[in-house]
Structure formats: C-alpha cells, structure tokens
Amino acid sequence: MTKWSTFAACLLVLCLPLAATGTPRTLRVVGDNNYPPYLFIGPDGKPQGYAADAWKLWESKTGIRVQLTATNWADAQRRLRSGQADVIDMIFRTPERAATLDFTRPFATVETGIYADRNLTGIADASGLRGFVVGVQRGDACVERLRRAGVSNMREYTSYSEIIDAARRGDVRIFCMDRSPAEYYLYRLHAQDDFVKAFDFYSDRFRRGVRKRDAATLALVEQGTKWITPQERERLHDKWMGQRVDLTGYAQRFKAVASALALVGVLLLAWVYSLRRAVRKRTRDLRFLAHYDPLTSLPNRHLLLDRIDHTLDQPDFALSVLLVNLDNFKRINDRFGHPLADELLKQIADRLKALVGPIDTVARLGGDDFVLTLRSADVGQVTALAEQARQTVARGLLIGGEEVFLSASVGVSLHPDDGRTGVALLKNADTAMSRAKQHGRNTISFYRASQSAQASYFVTMGTAIRHALQRDEFELHYQPQHCLRSGRIMGVEALLRWRRGTELVSPCEFIPCAEELGLIEELGEWVIRTACRQLALWRAGGSTLRMAVNLFARQLASPGLVAAVESALAHTQLPGELLELEITESALVGTEAEVATTLEAIRALGVRIAIDDFGTGYSSLAYLRHLPVTGVKIDKSFLEGAPEDPTAVEVIGAIVAMAHALNLTVVAEGVETEGQANLLERIGCELAQGWFYAAAMPPARITDALMSSPPESGSAAARPRQRRDSPF
Template identity: 40%
Template sequence: MQRPAFLDLRRLEGRIVALFLGLLLLVQLGSVVLVNRSVQANAEASIDADLKTAGHRLERLLFQRVLRQHDIAVLLAADDGFRSAVGLMHQEAGTETLRDALANHAERVGAALVAFEDLEHRLVAGAGVQPGRFVGLAADLPEGAPAEGDSRLVLVDEKPYQLVRVPVRAPGPLGAVLMGFALDEDVLADLKGLTNVDALLLVRGGGPWRKPLSLEADKAPMLMEQAAQAEMGQNQARRLNLPDGDERRGRLFDLRVRGAASGVQLSALLTASVSEAIGPYNSLRWTLLALTLAGVVAFAIGSVVTARRISGPIGALARSAERLGRGDYDCPVQAPRNLGEVSELAQAFETMRQGIKAREADVHRLAFWDPLTDLPNRAQFVERLRTWLREHPQERMAVLMLDLDRFKHVNDVLGHAVGDQLLQRVAERLQAQAGSRNLLARLGGDEFALLFEGAAASQALGLAREMAQGFERPLSIGEQTIDVSAGIGIALFPDHARDADALLGHAELAMYAAKRGQHGVLLYDPAMDEGSQQSLGLLTELRRAVEQEELRLFLQPKLDLHTREVHSAEALVRWQHPTRGLVPPGLFIPFAEQTGFVRQLTAWVLRASARFAVEAEALGCPLRISVNLSTRDLLDAELPDKIRTMLQQEGARPEQLCLEITESAIMDDPARALATTEQLHAMGFRLAIDDFGTGYSSLAYLKNLPVQELKIDQSFVMAMEREADDRKIVRSTIDLAHNLGLAVVAEGIETATALALLAHWGCDEAQGYHLAKPMPAGQLPGWWQAWRAPEFRDSALGPLTTT
C-alpha cells in the first residue's frame, strides 16, 4: 500500500510537512527555556542602547542650540544700530550707549550675558551675569560658527552656560560680540520627548556631586547617591534601585566644558526604567504560549493541505521563471486562484514581468530619445549616421551641427524653465525646416545636429542659411519675446570624412569657428582642425613648462624723461620650447587666459621679477620691475596674501615691483577690483593702469583707484607723428593724468621724434624699440651700466609740438 505523499519524506509534500512541524516544535520547546532568560537581558540591552543613543542625542541637542545662539549673535553683529553704538563708543569715549544696546538685546533674545570685547579680547562693555568672568572663560573661544559637536559649554558658579563669539566688522574688524545662554530644563525635556530617557545634569569633582539641572527634583538626590555608590564612570551602565521600588539603569555621559577647574566635570546622568521596558515582554510571553498551543494543532492540519496546494503551482511558476530568464516578457504568468502566498508569488512574477517589460521600453527610450524635445539624442543620431554610411557608401550626405548663441544668458536671466521651453520651440522650428526625411537630433544642451541625405555643399549651405535666417524671427514664450541666433557648422560626406565620428567632429569644429567669427554658417575647412590640434598641444605642453623651467624672464627698460636715466623695466615672459624654439607670447598667453592657467604664469613672472630685483640691487643696479596682472589675477581674493608670501620667500620689498592692471580687468568687476587694488596699495606696491585708452573704463573708477601710474597704449604713441588726432589724445592723456596726480608712461617709442615729443609734453617715462628691445633678464645689468641716454631737442620738432 502506497503511503500518502505528506508522509513520504522523499516527496516535496512530505518534506514540507515534516520540516515545518519539526521546526515549530523545536522552536517552541526552546523558547520556553530561553524566553524568560532573554527577556531580562534584552530589556537591559535595549535600555543600555537607548542610554547610549540618548547621550549622543543630548550632545546633538546642545550643538543645535549653540548653532541657533550663534545665528542670534551674527544678527546682533550685523545690526546697523549695534554697529552705530560701537562707533559712538569710539567717538564719544563712552560705553553707555553700547551697554544699553547689549542689555536690550540680551533681554530680547533671553541671553544671560551679552558683552562686547575689543580686538585684544578685553571686555569693553557687557550686560548680564558676570561679563568679566565670561570674557576670561572665553579667551580661547574661536570666532564664527561652532564646529560639529562643539557645544561650547562653560561652568559659572556650577551652572552650565553656552557661549558664542562673533566678530564685528564695519567694514574692518572692530572687536567681537560674546553671548552666553543659561542651560535650562528645555534641553532635558526635548531629550525626554525624543528618547524617553530621563536626564540629570550634575557636577562631579572637588567634593560631593552637585545637581545644576533636573526634571525630577524629588528623585535627583537619590539618583546621584545611587550613582555615586555604584562608582559609575564614563560610558558604564549600572543598575540603580530607588527606595520607592523604581528599578532603573543609569549611565554617565561626560560633556565637554571649556575653562573648568582641574578635576571638575559636567556630566549627564541618563536613566531609564527597567519595569517599563520589561512590561511589554510579559504580555508577549503569555501571547506566545497561547499561540504555540494553537499553532501545533492547526499547523499539523494546515501544513498537509498547504503542501498539496503548493507543489502543483510551483512547477508552473518555475517554468514561467525560465521564460523570464530567457528574456521572454510577452507571455503572462498565470496566477492560480485561492492559493494565498502561492497566488501572491504568481502575481509578483506577473508584476515583475510587466515591470521589466516597461523598464526595457523606458531604458530604450532614454537611451535613444531626448525627453525634453522628443527628438533623437546623440546616441541614436550616431547609430543612425553609421547605419546610413554603411547602407549608402556611394551617396552624398551632409551633417549640420547647430549651437545657440547666448543660451546660458537666457537660463541665467529667465530661468531654466524658460530655457527648456526655448529649446522645445527651437526644436519645432528646426524640424519644420529640416523636413520629415532628414534626421534632426538634440545632441545635448543647446546643440542640435541634422543628417541631410543626398546633399552637396550648395544644398547644405542653402538649408543652413535658411535655418540661420529663421532665427531672425523672435520666439515668444509666455510674455517673453526672445531673440536668439546660432552658429552652424557643416561637414560633407565623403569630401571631409568617411566615418560618423569624424563627420561629427568636423561639423563641430566648423560650428565653433562660425560662432567665434560670428559667420552664422561655415563649411568645414581642414585648417580648422590643424589649428585646434596645434593649440591643444601647446596648452598641454605649457602645463609642464613651469615645472621644467622652460619659461624665460625678459625685461624692457623704461627711460625717465626727466632725469634721462633708467630706473625701471617691464617684465615679459618668453617660452623656450625644447623643440619649437622661442614660442611667441601671443601664441600661448591668450589660451592660458582662457583656461585659467594665466594665474600660474603670473605667479612665475612675479617670483622671477622679485628675485631679479634683489639680485640686480646687489649688483648696484636698482630697478623697479613692472609686472602685468590679468583679469583672473585681479579677481583672485587671495592674490595679496600670495604676493606677500612670495616676497618673504624671495627677500624682496613691495617698492621693487610695480603691478600693471588693464582697463578690462577693472571693468569686469569694479568693486572687487577696487578691493584688491586697495589691499595691494596698502602693502606698498606701486600700481599702474596699462593700455589706457583702449578699453571702456569710466573716469570715476580711475579717480577712485589707488594707482600712481598710467600707461598710454602704444597704438596712440606709434601713430602720433603722422596723425594729429593721436597727438591730441596723447597730450590730453598726459595732462589728465598729471591733473589727477599720476605719473605717465608711454610705450611703443620707435623714433627719436616720438621721444622728443613726449619729453616736450612732460611725459614721465618711455619705453620702446628706439630705446631698447626686450632682453633676457641676465643681460640687463650689463646693458644698464653701459647705456647712455640719447639726445632729444624740442627745437627739432617744429609744428608737431602744436595740437
């Protein structure tokens, strides 16, 4: 006679029944023995974990509290009325106004102390509890926002306070505001609400434990006595038995205190009730026992029925899983009815199949379509382009690449939402012009590309110009009317390239060339690629030039037209390339400015100039070296500190250097440029405006800048002998500079007549090829000793002296 399947351990049904019943009996028998033992241990472990967490929560609450206090102090330091009170203190030699302001603010924000100290951390005025004592405790308290975890606690008369210090500037530093806030029961109440742990703040050391703060005033003495008897230390949990039968576990958590006496420590005694923790476990034990008895009976019957109902559908689910593993997401998974978890498992398989199928479709769309414009993206465009090239190797084709002008400005001014709408409208207009046959794609950002099938150069240029003309019609987005334009580059197949990547690269080069030259539409030319590769190679090698000492310092002397002596020179940089030879500065400096590498070049020139000035002075050739600062240099807030450090390292003085600033550098950010130049002027540097007359600067900025020198651009000087207008500009500039108290330097002197004219008009210094060409720095001392100034007389000028 064949045994039933649920009794056959070789069958799935038998194994399910035997396993489930055996495990249930084993677990329940073991739980009877272990549950009583583990309830107590688990409750205590849970309390210990809660106490440990509560200590960190308390520390975090104190840190958040001191952050809010710091924000209050920042508002006070920035308050115009308060800074006026500080100013009146200096003007009227009194502190009453300041003390009243401090008292009013302390009352308004609930501070126990508000004090103002000078730059030497001496008390100037204060209001509240013992200002002098708090200032002494805060001697090493840092200014500004507290670091993570720094609660800034101090003890005054065994009472805890939190201190913050904020500097006061108007605009220079005047002193600092010191604020103290008494620690109250609100912190303990917040901790109780967050962790259900009671806390008692106490002072240890130097005698019996003292209680400064507690929510349980009646139990605080007993808790401190129990904790002291248990010799509880930092991070040690102990059992505390109170006389009223309240069993607790306690833990000490030491708090960091500034300026506390030796051996004195502010600690938090954290306690939690063991009875409350064990209560839920008692009901759980009775519930578990009842469930065990009912479960053994019901499980014996239910496991047999369940095992029979599981074995059949599981086979069907296994076959469905195999289909999903093979990538077949079209065949639905049939869910058996009324099978509980098995039905849910079948439904989960079906949900998984549908989800995977939907995600496959989404991934495919995200991989090949642009979600904003609903156009093909770069990946699809490249794939379609490669497919077209494989299938039509003998046909002509053009790739047009388009990039919008000033699109970043639209995003910055009108917002990204308007920018997105603009891209959608542009996509619609381009799609209408391109037609349904040609593939239009958005490559990314504001770049679009078009695959123009069967197009020769004339047809591609015609369509590109039509697209460019289409941008002459403004786009209306909501209430905004936006004028946009674009640069379009064209690459032809097979004329310019035969593979997709090269065609896209050539079209992109032509597009950027069209944008730089504002041509609108430009056909690719191989010269574009050669120029960009050469520039990229130079920039790559330039990054190594400083480290490999390939840069050379050249100097061009400047003649003092009053004494006819050379007292200064302009610093110029040359690149001695190991294979290219001497690289002209016009080839690498513009690219250095574009990439930001010009800061490293300026630092090198400043250091080399300072070193040369020191060496030349030691040789009896004292010269002031002029160094040009770029726009990026002038807008660097750390520039004064960097130059100060460099001078200290080279042993040079500020008066040995003159820093030249271009007009464009000033106009990019006048306020920031003014702040930097004022710092450099205060350090003792001579400052000069370079290339004056070629920019767009305002005379108001020229009046306010702390400069001592003005350089007339050589474009005016070189043409003044033959152009009356240039003579008027040069002479007027000299008069203007002198009226403003500035010295004048003219560059580009190539003839004796130009030199005589400048001397006649009262120009202070001159430089140019007529006097000396730029020379390596090492040659200048010898040249300086042997050089004699040329003669120039006013009588030889004739009518040129009249403007």
C-alpha cells in the first residue's frame, strides 16, 4: 500500500464512529451461500469464493473488520432489511429492489437462463413456459423477471441445489437460474445430462446494496473497493474464474505451429460448421413439427396433452377445456380454395390467442378445430371465455379482398368431473361440441346438461345487457346523504337500475354477468357520464350537492378509467371535488401496487375517493395511509343492534375515531332508526344515508327533496324524519 493510500485509510477509519474501546466498527456483509464460484460454504464450514477473498482485500485496505455471513438468499435480504446487516453482496438492481435499496457500481456481468428437462422441446422464450411450473430461488430476481414476462406459476425453493433436487424428483421440469451456479450444481449433482438450457432469459450486473438512504455505508464500500488495484482484481479473477495461459519459451513456438495447423484446417472446419448448421436447422424443424401446428404455430395435440397432464399433476388446480369448431368451414374451402382458407385459419388463431392469459393455452388440433384451456372450473368464467371465443370468430374476416362471416360451436369439459386426464377431457369436450352442432350450431354446450343450462342463461343475459345499453334501458336512482348536524342533503349516491319492460332488474342479477363478459367497463363509464350530467343540472339550479359513484372491481383495473372520469368532468364542466368514487375493500386486496397509480391520477383531478362497505372486507390501515383515500363508508351491518348493543356502539365509535385521526370523512349507510342517527351524530359521524331518511329515487324526486331540505341551522333532534316506507 502507498503512503497516500495508507494515510487515506487511516483518515477514513478515524472518521468512522468508534465503540467505547476506540476500535472502528465492524461492517456486516451478507451474501448467497450457494453461488459458486463467487460465494459458497467450504469444507471447513466457512465462506469461500471470489466474494470472500474480495472482502478480505477490502478489509486490509480500510482497516475495518468485515463480518461476512453466507446464508440462503431470502434470509440474506431479510437480514439487510431488518438491520442485521449493513451490505448485501452479489445483488441485481431491479425496480422493486430500488424502492428500498441503494446500489454500488456494478462489478460483474451475470447471465441467467431457463433450464428445462431434456425431453421438453419447443420452449424458446417466456411464452413457451405457459402451463408449466417454474422452479425459482426464493428472493431471486428471476421471480420479478418472470412475473413481468407474464409467468406467475412458480414454485420457490431456498437454494439452487434444492431446485435441481426437485427437478430430478420431477416436482418441476423447468427452472430459472444464473449460469455459473447452474453449471456447477448440474455437474456436481450429476444432472447435466438430464437438463439443458432452453434459452437465455436475461443478463444483469452484480452490485452491492445497502438500505435506502444509507449514504455513509455506500460511500464507505465504494471507497474501499476503489483501493483494490486492477492487478489484485485480476489475481482474484484468475484464482476463482480460471487462469489465463502465459505462453513463453517452447510454448510460444508451439503456438506458432498450432496457428499454422489451424490455417490448414480452417476450410475443413468451415465445411463441418456449415454441415452441422444444416443438421441443427433440420433437427429444430423436426422438433417444431413434432409439437406445433405448422400453419398457425400454435401447440398441436401432442404438446397440448403434455401441458394439460402437467397441469393436472399439480395439487388443487382447476382446469377447463374448450373445443372451438368453425361452423360450415367446408363452404369456405369450396368457395375460396385451401390456400385462402388457410389464411383465414391463421387470422382466427391470432384472435383466439388474444383471449387467454399467460398460463393458459390455445392449440390447433387440425382442420378447423381449436382448443382453449382455462385454469378455472367456475361455470361463469368458463362461459364468459366460450362466449368471447364465439364472438371473436363471428366478427368479419377478410379473405381474398372479400369480407366473410363465420360462426363457431363450442364444447366444454371441466376437470375433474368430466375427466381426469387430458385425453378424457378432450374427448368429452368434443362430445359437447357435437351436441352444440346438433342444437343448431353457433352455441355453447357443456359436457353435462345442467351446466349447459347455466351457460345458456349466462349468454342470454349477456345479450340482453348489450341490447339494454343500445336501447338506453339503464337508469340511475339517487339516495340522498344527509348532514347529521344540520339535516341538510349534502350529497347523493348514484345507484344503477335496469328497467326491463315494466320491471326493475336488481343489480345483483346483471352486474356479475356484465363483469364476466367484459361489459362492466362500458357500463361503468355510462354511469359516470350520466351521474355527472345529472349533477350539472342540479348545480345549474343552485345546488352544491356532491355525487358519489361506485366503481366496479374490474373497472378499477381498466386503463381507460382515468380518461373516462376526466372526460365526464370536462363535458359537464364540473369541479372534480364534487365527484366521489367509491371502491370496495375487496377491489384492493393484492392489487395495491397496481391501483395506486390509477387512484393518484384520479385524485389529481380533484376527485374524492372513498372506501365503501368499510370493515366488511380485508380491512387494512395500510391502504388508508398509503392510498389517496379521502373518506370511508361504514357498512350497514355495523349498525345492526345499535344503539342498544354496546359492542356495536364501541365498534362504530372506533371506526369514526380512526377515520378522523387519518383526516378522513365518514358516511354511515343503512341508517334505519332515529336512535341510530342520534348515535352517529353524537360520536362525530358527518353524513348518513338509509331508509330512515330516504330510499333511492329518480332524479325528479331528489329535486323536490332539495327544495324541502332544512336550512343550515338546526340540530339532529330537530331535523325532519322520513318513515321507513316513505318514497323518500
């Protein structure tokens, strides 16, 4: 070490916090204990490898003791997050980790691959992982990368060696792993002949990480690393990654002879290389033809059955098989000829692929038969997919410059009731499809008649909803929200109704169907537009009402929601603060990260956001604190028994107090008695709605109610009451 570097090291040490004894503190470092050659546990039970030697060098340069702990990767990350470690080594920087960690500059590039059972073919990218369980190390960046690629069916293990052991047992047939440890463990566990790299997944660079905003530790690690010379790094690399050959003396002459021989053999090698390329291409073509349909590039029957049976091997998995057959396709062949008919089949294949998720499969069995798999046995969900498949085929198709229209018959079988193997499920789906043909084509049939009846009702209801949207059969009724202190109507909640002929259809009957068939976004946007138009009319008459509108769970995930809200406000020239969107707790479960951006964008428009039915779902203070929520609605179930039931009173009081502590407004719904209203006023609840005040009513009656609403002054005891059976 030079004088200057020694002086700098001493200065750095003196600047560090000292313990009571005056000695410098220890730097606690954690890393993966099964990542050769970087870090692993040696025969003596101590950490060995490139990282262990690098930290010894770092220790000698800085004079600061390094306590290196090699543990499983998930535990290493936990130790850093909990403060039991200062630095984590050999970590990739990902968007998820960047939220909680800061990173050093990279020091090594690492390749990560997808490894598969040698007998599996046709897996060339992430889309080929559909239908398979992928083995991953817990906490590995593979998990985040696979999710971004649309792969969610993963099984986590503590270490790389556990993954390969599981693969050899047949628990998984595919796994994601960095190249260096993969090659090491496959060789050590004698599995190199059983598993091969299917494709390179991604490459990234190793860094060292510290907790977010721990700038002092980050600077300390970077400075100590700078003092390690290039020659020292090169020696470390040669020791653990393989030494370079130093050709001197006779070796130099041998090199010259070898070069001459290489020149002689270059033509032979080129010929062998071109021959091998031709053989490999032919082999790839044969493998592709063995598992994929050459016309549409969809999986064929062989690969489909393999994927179905692999799925059925997993515990607690539901599966449905839908066989889609084009009606009267022979006429297309006769009219346009086979080449143009094949182009039409490719168009249909592309449309069907767009319907399924990343873990489901679309296959072609041959001719005009297509198969879709769905990891669900719910009749509603399966019917929705079958109906979407039927409708996507029915859309116009261009063939030879001419637009043609087709229909499709769909047969469905469900695991396990309709079959416990892929062969049985396909056979029974084909039987159901034949029954659909017999019933007039262009319809859906389940293998079991009782399920066909449910599907028929579902499809019929879906058609009726579409017609209702076109014929303006939907309407909004409004339930007033009263200020508990003054008795004035301060707002209304818009409630959807369907006037089907002379009857009003309950939302409980048509909303689930609309959600499954993908109609809820259109219906939800209609509600927002109509509610805003009505509010603008009341506002023109001098009212300062606020409008509450319910958001459906699927509507919340729609990419067009923010634009729809913004458009409705712009067209009616309403201030955003007059609109409040209500979201149920169940819509937030497991999706907080996904909906946060949408809610922030809505809140940026000035629109208020309330949690509906608060306390009946998976109540969590986390979303009240971290999401832009402005209010909560106490579910009517909490008012049952109040004010006589002291437990109910305590619970309601706790909810109101908690909401006020978070600066949220509180609305109580389902108020039915004067005693409940007085209780809510006494504990500080701002607004209430329910049968005690008024039922939901058409807009004209709200206008009349506004005219008779009491002035600002007045107490709860003095405000007018409505009987339970009142139209208001």
